[in-house]
Amino acid sequence: MTNGSQSAFFYLFNLFAGRGEDGTLRRILFPLAPEYLGYSDAGLEENMFVATKPIISLLADGQFKYHVDFAHLKVGEDIGLICVSRPTNPTGNVITDEELMKLDALARQHQVPLLIDNAYGLPFPGLIFTDARPLWNPNIILCMSLSKLGLPGVRGGIVIAGEPVIRALSNINGIISLAPGGIGPAMLNSMIRRGDLLRLCEEVIRPFYRRRVDEAIACIRRWLPPERCLIHKPEGAIFLWLWFPDLPISTDALYQRLKLRGVLMVPGHYFFPGLEQEWHHSRQCLRMNYVPEAEKIERGIAILAEEVARAHRETVV
């Protein structure tokens, strides 16, 4: 256990990467950008992250999906750990079982661990709307969280890994926090004893988010046609990732305009930790939270559509 999975990433990243005694830098590889923003400052050294751009496949109904670009994925000598969130914050992507197995094989071939950030995954909180199987073996470090069960304040992180990794993490825990807090584990324990944990995930948590995401997509389509806005296929997690391929301004500028009107959506370029080259796509995307009530979503999307239309109008003039 760690005090939140966020602290587990900090421990693990700096355990497996950073500057060694001989001065060489080992780095963390994110095989599929965009990735979780919370990784970006978790390295004690500069340039500790490397990321690979995805392949984009266009789907029906104005949706798209990112895939790992294995042809360009390079696991160099300097890589100490491969890390992927599944489901992914910000995109809602769930890398396929096949992609996960390929990453697992690649990690073992290069003798580095594969960290799977399962904060939204299976078996709990189970925020996955597609077919996906969990994977574990002694080379995989599986990180889980109590936060997305509705318990972010108890700061409960769980790491499932081989004994040497757990021993090292126990030592780090001892040095940094003496011991992880016990309230989260006590609550989880009694939920498991009552048979509530998986039942609540299946009957309450997942249906709630499924309903909300469907409503939010229907709302987006009332205001923004696919020619203006593509939506990453929502396969899990609690966000929608919107892509505006022809937007004449950056999503950073759009964010500023939306903020002035009381709408907060996060500009996409923050979600590319480790991507070394500039990629225009990263400035064409926004992350939105789809959880607020329907009326708030409707108002926010209406303002978003107005601002997108205004940006297009201004460039025509």
Ligand SMILES: Cc1ncc(COP(=O)(O)O)c(C=O)c1O
């Ligand atoms: C993908 C992902 N992993 C991990 C976390 C952090 O979770 P925790 O609250 O357990 O530190 C988050 C939080 O938003 C997240 O989105």
